[in-house]
Amino acid sequence: MNAPHAPAHALMNIAARPDAVMVRGEGSWLEDAAGRRYLDFVQGWAVNCLGHAHPAIAQALAKQAATVVNPGPAFFNAPAIELAGKLAALSGLDQAFLCNTGAEANEGAIKLARKWGQLHRNGAFEIITFGDAFHGRTLATMSASGKPGWDRIFAPQVPGFPKAVLNDLDSVEALIGPNTVAVMLEPIQGEAGVQPAELDFLRALRALCDARGLLLILDEVQTGIGRTGTLFRFEAAGITPDILTLAKGIGGGVPLAALLARESACCFVHGDQGGTYCGNPLMAAVGNAVIDIVAAPGFLAGVRDAGEAMAAGLRVLSKKHGLGEVRGAGLLLALDLGPARNAGALVERARDAGLLLNAPRPHTLRLMPALNVSTAEIELMLTMLDKVLAGA
Numbered sequence: 055m056n057a058p059h060a061p062a063h064a065l066m067n068i069a070a071r072p073d074a075v076m077v078r079g080e081g082s083w084l085e086d087a088a089g090r091r092y093l094d095f096v097q098g099w100a101v102n103c104l105g106h107a108h109p110a111i112a113q114a115l116a117k118q119a120a121t122v123v124n125p126g127p128a129f130f131n132a133p134a135i136e137l138a139g140k141l142a143a144l145s146g147l148d149q150a151f152l153c154n155t156g157a158e159a160n161e162g163a164i165k166l167a168r169k170w171g172q173l174h175r176n177g178a179f180e181i182i183t184f185g186d187a188f189h190g191r192t193l194a195t196m197s198a199s200g201k202p203g204w205d206r207i208f209a210p211q212v213p214g215f216p217k218a219v220l221n222d223l224d225s226v227e228a229l230i231g232p233n234t235v236a237v238m239l240e241p242i243q244g245e246a247g248v249q250p251a252e253l254d255f256l257r258a259l260r261a262l263c264d265a266r267g268l269l270l271i272l273d274e275v276q277t278g279i280g281r282t283g284t285l286f287r288f289e290a291a292g293i294t295p296d297i298l299t300l301a302k303g304i305g306g307g308v309p310l311a312a313l314l315a316r317e318s319a320c321c322f323v324h325g326d327q328g329g330t331y332c333g334n335p336l337m338a339a340v341g342n343a344v345i346d347i348v349a350a351p352g353f354l355a356g357v358r359d360a361g362e363a364m365a366a367g368l369r370v371l372s373k374k375h376g377l378g379e380v381r382g383a384g385l386l387l388a389l390d391l392g393p394a395r396n397a398g399a400l401v402e403r404a405r406d407a408g409l410l411l412n413a414p415r416p417h418t419l420r421l422m423p424a425l426n427v428s429t430a431e432i433e434l435m436l437t438m439l440d441k442v443l444a445g446a
């Protein structure tokens with residue numbers, strides 16, 4: 055039973071949440087119904103790349119809502135055509151399927167790879183994924199994920215996702231067999247606590263996939279759209295995947311995702327893929343507004359500068375309080391607290407002090423502010439975190 059003061063009695067109890075009800079936001083700030091303000095370095099799990107209530111997103115929504123919200127997926131619409139064109143041009147891939155969530159984009163990537171395997175690899179269907187990976191919460195994407203325990207919660211799993219070890223090329227090669235069609239990974243594992251795939255490992259995987267005739271699928275749901283300081287993380291490694299998935303930042307806070315692929319891998323025929331809301335112009339209009347800002351000259355240099363300032367500040371705090379490693383790239387950073395400090399408890403104390411942080415692992419903090427976060431906001435976050443750490 056819900057506690058008597060529970061704010062939302064009819065909502066399924068799917069997560070531990072504080073009683074606060076969030077009512078408005080602006081930039082890096084979120085405000086609850088009691089008028090308390092929070093400096094938000096979670097931003098809906100790296101979703102609100104332009105912060106809360108960005109005027110460009112509000113305008114795109116209002117304009118499109120007053121024009122046409124839903125002609126239906128049986129017709130083309132202008133914002134979807136425009137967004138697919140922009141994403142293809144910016145990523146170096148050829149075609150896009152627009153959808154609503156990261157899990158849906160990854161589910162589509164899995165289907166596309168299996169279809170390609172039927173056509174070109176004698177029905178090969180296995181996709182090598184990685185321990186501790188996170189690809190979403192549908193049955194197939196949970197099976198592709200390597201979260202401990204997820205193989206049992208909703209057993210039986212969807213078969214065909216053998217697990218390799220991140221940054222261990224031999225572990226990937228050892229899993230390749232006649233049924234293998236693809237290798238799929240996050241270039242930086244986000245939910246695992248910001249664990250980067252080494253750039254050499256990404257390059258080696260690209261070469262391995264080329265040599266063995268396999269597809270390389272990159273899940274950039276969390277790392278894409280400027281989060282790591284380049285528009286896509288794969289740019290840092292100088293490679294291009296065959297299939298790419300995007301979500302989170304691409305919608306700046308609204309449900310929007312994309313599956314992109316090289317022309318040679320675009321093998322869906324009519325009826326293979328779709329969805330009632332897939333490619334709807336309301337969300338696509340927001341995607342266009344977000345891309346225009348994030349890909350504009352100078353924006354990503356700002357992300358890199360802010361990321362360096364945040365990393366430097368976190369390293370100072372780590373040294374001062376005897377904590378562990380600072381990891382990640384751009385504005386996707388983790389701070390290991392060491393075995394003595396519980397990250398979940400620290401997140402709660404920070405929230406009470408008006409700072410929103412995330413704990414993807416029991417002893418790891420993750421920081422993923424808006425990409426347009428200011429230097430002053432980063433300094434304020436560091437000051438607040440310093441106080442919370444000192445009080446621990």
Ligand SMILES: *Cc1c(COP(=O)(O)O)cnc(C)c1O
Binds near residue numbers: 189245275
């Ligand atoms: C968040 C996330 C997903 C799932 O996205 P949803 O929109 O929650 O379905 C998939 N992959 C990665 C890497 C993610 O961070």
